Amino acid sequence: MKTGPLFLSRRNALLGLTGSALAAPALITSAFADNHAATDYTTPTITISQFSLDISNMAIQKATVPAVTEFARLEKGEQTAVSYVIESTGVTPPPRPPELEKTYQELLAAKDEEFDKLYIKTEISGHEKLLTYQEPESHKKPVDVDVATASILVAFIDTHLTMLHAIQKQIG
Helix, strand or coil, X not given: CCCCHHHHHHHXXXXXXXXXXXXXXXXXXXXHHCCCCCCCCHHHHHHHHHHHXXXXXXXXXXXXXXXXXXXXXXXXXXXXXXXXXXXXXXXXXXXXXHHHXXXXXXXXXXXXXXXXXXXXXXXXXXXXXXXXXXXXHHCCCCCCHHHHHHHHHHHHHHHHHHHHHHXXXXXX
């Protein structure tokens, strides 16, 4: 039996993904009923989500460490779902901001171990930034699709940060 921080994080991620699969139908139904324009919550959330989806697709192709590739696959699935829910409310993803485009280009140019380290560092930074939008939103009342999405994402982000820090220790 595998043990250690990465195994426990994967188990937690699996439990979280199972929970989201159970919550997804209600969340999607709520999203379709809750059409609205971009907000101070949805714009940064979908911007970071789309960026993470793009760099995770890149990591699936370029990563050299299996744990990095595995994380990228999990992240791709989560960010595809997050984008779908937010876009279902009528919000359109904005263009990638210049600072994220610069990081994207750096990742595109990076190779091997340099890529793995930069991807994990970028994901840690992105998850920490994303958490600053999710935590305040998750406590609002009444609960609408944004609050429900944020509430689910807080748990995922915490799990992902645990996984990311374990991978970062593994790869140096």
